[in-house]
Amino acid sequence: WSAFAPEFQELEENEKYVEKEGEFDMEDE
Amino acid sequence: TVIVSPNDRAYQLHASGQKITGFEGYAMARASHGVSKGTWYFEVNFDDQPEESHIRIGWSQTHAALQACVGYSKFSYGWRSKHGTKFHEAKGKKYHFGGFKQGDTLGCLIHLPVDK
Amino acid sequence: AMRHQHLANKDMRLLQRRLLTSLGDASNDFFKINQLKFRKKMIKFARSRIHGWGLYAMETIAQDEMIVEYIGQTIRSLVADEREKAYERRGIGSSYLFRIDENSVIDATKRGNFARFINHSCQPNCYAKVLTIEGEKRIVIYSRSVINKGEEITYDYKFPIEDDKIDCLCGAKACRGYLN
Helix, strand or coil: CHHHCCCCEECCCCEECCCCCCCCCCEEC | CCCEEEEEECCCCEEECCEEECCCCCCCEEECCCCCCEEEEEEEECCCCCCCCCCEEEEECCCCCCCCCCCCCCCEEEEECCCCCEEECCEEECCCCCCCCCCCEEEEEEEECCCC | CHHHHHCCHHHHHHHHHHHHHHHHHHHHHHHHHHHHHHHHHHEEEEECCCCCEEEEECCCECCCCEEEEECCEEEEHHHHHHHHHHHHHCCCCCCCEEECCCCEEEECCCEECHHHHCEECCCCCEEEEEEEECCEEEEEEEECCCECCCCECEECCCCCCCCCCCECCCCCCCCCCECC
16 A cells, blocks of 8 residues: 555554754754 | 744744754744834854754845745745855855854844835 | 642542543553554555545454554644645645644654555544553544445544645535635
8 A cells, every 4th residue: 555655654553753954944054 | 031932833843942953954933022113133152063964044024934934935034054045935045155054153143214 | 739729629539630640541442543553454555436435344343443553654733834834845646644733743744554544534434533652642543323334434634724726525414615
């Protein structure tokens, strides 16, 4: 069934997302 | 005395008196006192910077979201330790080459012309 | 503590009993959620009459049974807002963002499990419940009535009301017409 969600990664349990430093930036010269 | 506001700040930050510590993703705390006209300046010491960590500092109106960094929206203006980039509305522009780091003393000035 | 002093004894006993039951529920949920992993077999993935693909019951499921945990990446609300805009810009269909509370969201768009394929229905046979287990909030889909073998699993997404509508295809008699 992952074929129906491109580059989908199956997880066994919730994964806490580690934010990047530029997480909230739209543009960064 | 100006301190880190005990309530106008993101719940996950640790703040006491004039000291504040952040963890994981960016979150904001504002000062206990604000200004609305004239020219004002504040300084802080950048005490501790763990590996790969960065801070942003600047000026923010009360409307800016606390669960993001200063400079994320039109309500705030930020300056980043990484590369010294300045941010407003989430757009980073070159500002101060090389950025700043632990041990530096940072100064932020705001100029709000009285007659405008 | 201050409030407790003003509580009459009988209220105190009631309060304690309520506390114990709630603790009981949580530990009971904890036990059941671990059972959950071994019970995935009771549902299967297949084409849905509602929309694209869905999950179906492979056996009769009793009422208030834990069926599957909705698993994904736990992200902060503002990060979820940014992602929703990015997904829309990239034309990635209806988002698989599930709000846990005002601070956090579970995003199953790119990483998660097949619970993300469960379709919405305005007259669902399941419901979603947020459990706090060992301080971590998790989303579990429960059956709200007996589900017969071969029936599609559905729950009410309870999307917030928005201006630009998404048509609802659930086909239920009491369908509200839109997801949001």
